[in-house]
Amino acid sequence: MRFIYSFTTTTIIFFGLTYGLIMTVDPYNKLGNNPFGFETKAVDFARVNKFNQVEHSKKNYTAFIMGSSSAHRYLTRELNRLTGLTSYNYSTQSATPEDFLAMTRHILKKYRPKLFILSFDFEGLNKNVKTDDMFYASPLKNYLKEIPNDDIKTDLFNNSYLTLEALGDSLKVIWVNLLGKANHAYLDDGDHKIEALSKTIKIDQFSGGPYEIDQTRISYLKELKSICNKHDIKVIALTSPLSIEHLRRLESDPGLKKNLQDFKNSLLDIFGEIWDFENETIGPYNDVKFFRNSNHATHDFSTLILERIFGKAEGPGILLKK
Amino acid sequence: MPFNSYYFIFIFLPITLCGYYVLNYKNRVVLAKTWMVGASLYFYSFYNINNLPLLLFSILFNFGLTSHFHSPKKIISKSLLLKIGLVFNLGLLGFFKYGDFAIWNFNWLFHQKVEPLAMVLPLGISFFTLQQIAFLIDSYEGLNERKSFLDYSFFVTFFPQLISGPIVQYSYLMPQLENLENKKVNLDNITLGIFLFCIGLIKKVLLSDTFGVWAKPGFDELVSLDLLAAWKTSLSYTFQLYFDFSGYSDMAIGAAYLFNLKLPQNFNSPLRSKSLIEFWSRWHITLSQFITTYVFTPIVRSMPKINFQTTMVATVLAMFISGIWHGAGWTFIVYGVLHGLGLVVNHVWKKRRKKLPGILAWFITFNFINVTMVFFRAKDLEHALKVLKGMLGFDGVVIPKMGIKSVGFLKDYGVKIGTYLYPSDYFMILFLILSFYLIHQGKNSMLLEKEIKLNEKIGIFCGIAFVFCIFGMNKITEFIYFNF
Numbered sequence: 001m002r003f004i005y006s007f008t009t010t011t012i013i014f015f016g017l018t019y020g021l022i023m024t025v026d027p028y029n030k031l032g033n034n035p036f037g038f039e040t041k042a043v044d045f046a047r048v049n050k051f052n053q054v055e056h057s058k059k060n061y062t063a064f065i066m067g068s069s070s071a072h073r074y075l076t077r078e079l080n081r082l083t084g085l086t087s088y089n090y091s092t093q094s095a096t097p098e099d100f101l102a103m104t105r106h107i108l109k110k111y112r113p114k115l116f117i118l119s120f121d122f123e124g125l126n127k128n129v130k131t132d133d134m135f136y137a138s139p140l141k142n143y144l145k146e147i148p149n150d151d152i153k154t155d156l157f158n159n160s161y162l163t164l165e166a167l168g169d170s171l172k173v174i175w176v177n178l179l180g181k182a183n184h185a186y187l188d189d190g191d192h193k194i195e196a197l198s199k200t201i202k203i204d205q206f207s208g209g210p211y212e213i214d215q216t217r218i219s220y221l222k223e224l225k226s227i228c229n230k231h232d233i234k235v236i237a238l239t240s241p242l243s244i245e246h247l248r249r250l251e252s253d254p255g256l257k258k259n260l261q262d263f264k265n266s267l268l269d270i271f272g273e274i275w276d277f278e279n280e281t282i283g284p285y286n287d288v289k290f291f292r293n294s295n296h297a298t299h300d301f302s303t304l305i306l307e308r309i310f311g312k313a314e315g316p317g318i319l320l321k322k
Numbered sequence: 323m324p325f326n327s328y329y330f331i332f333i334f335l336p337i338t339l340c341g342y343y344v345l346n347y348k349n350r351v352v353l354a355k356t357w358m359v360g361a362s363l364y365f366y367s368f369y370n371i372n373n374l375p376l377l378l379f380s381i382l383f384n385f386g387l388t389s390h391f392h393s394p395k396k397i398i399s400k401s402l403l404l405k406i407g408l409v410f411n412l413g414l415l416g417f418f419k420y421g422d423f424a425i426w427n428f429n430w431l432f433h434q435k436v437e438p439l440a441m442v443l444p445l446g447i448s449f450f451t452l453q454q455i456a457f458l459i460d461s462y463e464g465l466n467e468r469k470s471f472l473d474y475s476f477f478v479t480f481f482p483q484l485i486s487g488p489i490v491q492y493s494y495l496m497p498q499l500e501n502l503e504n505k506k507v508n509l510d511n512i513t514l515g516i517f518l519f520c521i522g523l524i525k526k527v528l529l530s531d532t533f534g535v536w537a538k539p540g541f542d543e544l545v546s547l548d549l550l551a552a553w554k555t556s557l558s559y560t561f562q563l564y565f566d567f568s569g570y571s572d573m574a575i576g577a578a579y580l581f582n583l584k585l586p587q588n589f590n591s592p593l594r595s596k597s598l599i600e601f602w603s604r605w606h607i608t609l610s611q612f613i614t615t616y617v618f619t620p621i622v623r624s625m626p627k628i629n630f631q632t633t634m635v636a637t638v639l640a641m642f643i644s645g646i647w648h649g650a651g652w653t654f655i656v657y658g659v660l661h662g663l664g665l666v667v668n669h670v671w672k673k674r675r676k677k678l679p680g681i682l683a684w685f686i687t688f689n690f691i692n693v694t695m696v697f698f699r700a701k702d703l704e705h706a707l708k709v710l711k712g713m714l715g716f717d718g719v720v721i722p723k724m725g726i727k728s729v730g731f732l733k734d735y736g737v738k739i740g741t742y743l744y745p746s747d748y749f750m751i752l753f754l755i756l757s758f759y760l761i762h763q764g765k766n767s768m769l770l771e772k773e774i775k776l777n778e779k780i781g782i783f784c785g786i787a788f789v790f791c792i793f794g795m796n797k798i799t800e801f802i803y804f805n806f
Contacts, residue, residue, distance in 0.1 A: 003513045006778040007520075010785025018789055133551070136539035137746060163796045 022161045027169035028056035038177040040187050041169075046072075046092035047099070047138035050190050052169070054088065054106060056160070059189075061111050063087035066103055067119030068095040070240035070295055072192040073302040074117070082310040085115055089190035094132035096124045097217040101224045102135075102143035113233050117309075121240045121295070122250075122263050122278065127214035194299060201243050201286065203294045211259040213266055221270050236309060237267055241277035241301070241316070244286045246294035264320065273321045275309055281316045323368040325519075325573040326526050326795050334365065338481075339580055346505040354505070355476050358581075362479035366445070373444040376414075377479070383410060384454045385474045388461040392468035400462060407458040415451045418444055423650030445804060446485035448647060450478055452612055457492050459616060466492050473499070482577040486570055486803040488588040489608040495583065504582035511579045513776050518576030520784040520791075521767050525569030526801070527794040528787075529757070533562035534799060536750055540709060541699055548720040548738075552712025554750065559699045560692045561757045563802055564593055567606070570801045572767045587768045593691070593761040596683035598661065598668045601691060613644050634669060638662035648698070653706055657697040664690055722747070 026033035027041050034041075054061075063085035065074045071091035079087040090103050100118060107113055123129045135141055160166060186192060228235050242250070251257045260278065267274045285291070290301035297305070307313035323330045338361040345354035367374045387407045391400055398406075422438040429436055457477070460466050469477075469492070476499065477492050478484075498504055540547050540555025547555060571588035578585045592605035602610050618640040625632040638659065645658015678686070693710070700706035711717055720738040733739065765773070774780065 001509055001513075002778050003776040003781040003784075004509070004516065006781030007516060007785045007788070010782045011788050014786050014789045015792065018793065130544065130546075133539060133544075134744060134746070136543050137535055141543070160796075162793060164790065164793045167793055 018167060019162070022166050022170045025170040025173050027166060027173050028052050028160065036174075036177070038173055040176065040193075041173050046186065047134055047140055048165070049169075049186060050090050050092060051106065051139050052160075052165075053188075053190060054090065054110070057088075059086060059088075061086050061088040061107075061189075062113050063115040063117070064103070064107055064113055065089045065091055065117045065119070065190075066095065066100050067091040067117075067240060068121050068124065069093045070121060070297065071095075071117075071119035071302075073297060073299045074119075074306060075299060075303060076189040076191055078303045078306050079117070082306055082312060083115060087115075087189065089192070091119070091190070093134070096129070096131055096135075097214075097220040097224070098131050098135055098144055099140060101220040102140040104224050104227055105143040106140060108227070108231060112231070115234045115236070116228060117236045117238070119238050119240045120263075120267060120274075122242070122260060125213050125217055125263050125266060126259075127212040127217075128210050192299075195292070197288045197298065198292045199288065201245070201288060201291045201294055203243075203246055203249065211256060213259075213262055218266060218270070221267075225270055235271060236275065237271040237273075238275035238305070238309070238317075239264065239267070239278045240295065241282055241291075241297050241305065243291045243294040244280075244283045247278055247280075247282065268320060268322045273319060275305075275317050276320050277305060277317045279318060281318060285316055323365060324800060325570065325577070326523060326791075326799075326801075328792075328795060334361075335577065335580070342581060343505075343507050351505065352472065355472050355499075358481075359472065359475045359479055362476075362481040362484060365481040366479065366484060369445050370442070376418075376444050376447070377450065380411070380414060380450065380454065381475055381478050384458060384478075385471055388458055388466070388474075389468065391461045391464075404458065404462045408455065411451050411455050411458070415447060417441075418447055420646075420650045449487050449489060450484060452489050452609075452647075453478060456489070456612060456616060460492065469496070480578070480583070482574040483585055486567070486574070486801060487606075487608055488571055488574065488586050489612050490585055494586060498583050506582075508582050511582050514771065515576045515579030517774070517776055517780065517784060518572050518579060518767055518771065520576075520788050521770065522569040522572030522574075522576060523791045524787050525565040525572065527791040529753070530562050530565035530569055531794065531799050532753060533558045533565065533757075537562050537699070540712075541705060542701070545708075546717040547709060547712030548718045549712060549715040550720065550722075552709050552717075555709055556692055556696050556713060557754060558750070560593075560695045561754070563695060563698070564589075564761075565757075566802045568767075570803060575767070575771075587771075589766065590768050591761060591764075591766045593688060594684065595687050596678075596680055597672075597687055598664045598690065599672070601687060602661075602665070609644070609647075613640050617643050630669075630673070634666045637665050637669070641665060652703055653697045653700050656703070656706075657694050660694045660697070664694075 023031065024033060024035060025038075025041075063079060063083055065071055065076070065079065065087065067074075068091065072089070074089055074091070076087040076089050079085070090107070092099060104116070225235065227233075250260060264274065264276060264278075285301060288298075290298055290304075292298055304313060304315050305317065308315045308317050323334060325331075338358070341357050341361070342354050345351075345357055363374065363377075366377060384407065387403055387410075390398070390403055418441055421441055425436050425438050428434060457466065457474075473496060474492075477490075477496055480495070483490055537555055537558035540551060541559065544551070568589040575585045575587070586608055588607050590604040590607065592601050595601035595604055618636055621636040621639055622628055622633055625636065639662070641662030642655065642658045645654045645656075645661070648654045648657070677683075693713070696709045696713075697703075697706045700709060718738060719736065721732065722743045723739050
């Protein structure tokens with residue numbers, strides 16, 4: 001009897017406390033609660049975190065930025081200023097076209113966007129670069145298919161706050177805001193936190209391995225483009241900027257140089273025009289003010305790129321047309 | 323409905339339990355049994371009501387047939403009745419479970435294009451068929467007395483064991499039901515039932531489902547796997563399956579205890595086995611017992627001569643049947659045959675009285691199980707080979723980036739340096755360590771059931787774990803053995 005009594009009372013009390021904690025922290029901003037004045041509630045790794053933000057946000061986003069970590073530092077406020085739209089940065093680490101297609105379907109479930117900015121990494125179309133495991137561990141994977149895969153069924157207690165994820169995210173929100181221990185902290189609208197400048201531009205993630213355009217990924221992009229056409233969404237495709245040293249090292253290999261051209265041509269075939277930031281126009285920007293490392297631009301440089309695309313500044317990049 | 327659903331835990335189970343005890347308290351024993359049969363049929367129909375007629379038909383047919391064993395006027399001989407019963411049960415199982423597999427092989431072999439039946443496998447058919455075959459044979463042998471239709475229906479449909487076992491014999495379960503003491507609320511049994519159910523729920527919701535997330539991409543989604551990814555995939559599945567099925571069995575046993583009925587244990591720490599023979603005495607125990615009694619022994623008896631060699635042939639055949647019982651596919655056949663051959667090797671080794679050091683014996687046994695589980699999980703042989711190739715390093719070796727310059731020389735040997743570990747990777751490593759600890763040092767539910775003193779502290783632990791499970795149950799994942 002003692003067991004039953006302690007089991008029952010513990011269950012009731014612990015459930016009340018746990019659920020109460022989640023509701024108070026309100027990690028997905030569903031209830032508008034923020035009694036502790038937390039600076040950010042977006043503290044998970046990007047795919048899961050941003051999926052939840054997009055899923056639950058009350059804002060009516062009309063523009064989305066998609067890309068890998070190289071697109072993390074495009075600030076939505078800058079895009080909003082340049083376009084007059086309300087934007088969200090859906091970029092995630094190691095994103096490949098699988099992510100872009102799944103994100104597109106996920107976005108269209110709730111929003112009616114007018115603009116997509118897609119940032120493509122050279123390695124993102126390489127067949128030898130595998131899809132990030134985190135993609136398959138995230139709910140985004142369910143959106144790769146036209147009809148989302150329902151391998152996860154939701155029960156009659158359908159409530160995103162009655163989940164372990166919500167509990168974990170609540171604890172992370174507290175951890176990050178009170179102790180500042182997050183590896184990656186995202187702000188509202190998918191923006192990345194502002195960091196101190198790097199000391200040098202290190203060559204990072206340089207892959208000299210075999211390169212082959214992945215036709216499956218090409219088919220995903222064609223599907224994405226066709227969805228965008230159907231929903232009247234303007235797509236701006238761009239190649240993710242590489243530091244000049246990274247680019248020159250890459251082009252010093254004739255094979256990789258050709259691969260780079262094939263990569264751009266593949267994108268041109270699909271999108272008709274692309275903004276290319278993987279060329280010599282990047283040369284004058286070889287400074288830590290512009291690059292955190294050889295394939296991650298700073299917030300300032302990301303803003304410059306946006307201004308260049310929308311005709312508000314001179315600078316790097318060339319608009320390639322088919 | 324799954325045991326790991328809010329509906330089962332908070333609605334179905336309490337209502338069924340209250341109804342059962344209230345009716346027994348009012349001495350409405352027959353009505354109480356009828357209530358349980360009704361509840362069990364509702365439980366079964368919850369998944370797919372279209373399967374209900376098949377279950378009812380199977381119960382009616384088998385009951386009718388076995389009733390003839392006890393009939394004074396025998397129009398048909400007992401042995402013929404047994405044969406009819408076996409043909410019916412195996413035919414039913416064969417038609418629904420192996421029909422399309424046979425057509426597929428026929429088409430492949432003879433280059434034909436026969437349309438598959440596209441039949442949905444009725445839930446629990448493998449289990450309720452085996453249970454009824456056992457009843458049929460035991461009745462033929464005169465081990466079961468004549469029973470009422472209600473009792474028989476209760477035996478087959480009792481919901482905790484209806485869909486995925488444990489496979490229980492009539493002579494084991496029904497005397498407990500007849501015991502008048504078992505019709506009263508027994509707080510000790512309810513305590514034990516809640517405890518075992520919680521243990522099972524923890525295994526399913528917190529362990530198995532977590533491992534499932536790590537196992538799925540490697541088997542179903544990724545085109546190739548490097549060495550570490552392949553091992554991550556296979557180990558995750560081995561633990562997923564173990565925690566899933568043993569968790570299900572614990573929940574079934576726990577739920578049955580709430581009704582004062584004890585079901586047989588199905589798992590006894592199988593992953594700490596030091597030989598394959600030991601493994602099969604610890605893993606899915608009730609199936610092993612069924613296979614031994616109703617498959618292996620008759621095969622041995624049918625042999626012209628009984629000696630070591632013929633027994634080994636019978637072992638491989640029995641394991642082949644055990645393999646294909648799990649599913650209609652070549653992967654299950656390979657799984658069964660590999661285990662059959664493994665058992666033969668183990669018996670030969672045992673006969674030579676050679677002993678391996680304990681840790682080495684465990685290591686070999688565990689890895690054999692882990693490798694064969696790849697066939698058990700993969701959707702076809704091609705996918706199984708993909709994972710095995712990865713496990714052997716044929717698709718490259720990628721080690722996580724650790725910022726240690728001294729490992730740079732590994733690149734010269736074709737080793738690639740990948741990305742930094744994600745928090746989920748650390749989480750997985752932690753889970754693997756925890757699981758290895760649990761399978762070696764943790765007391766299994768069989769021991770816990772006998773030894774643990776269920777006091778307030780255990781109640782608090784179960785309460786906290788139960789709340790975590792409540793939060794984890796929002797994503798209902800099916801039990802793996804529901805597919806068999």
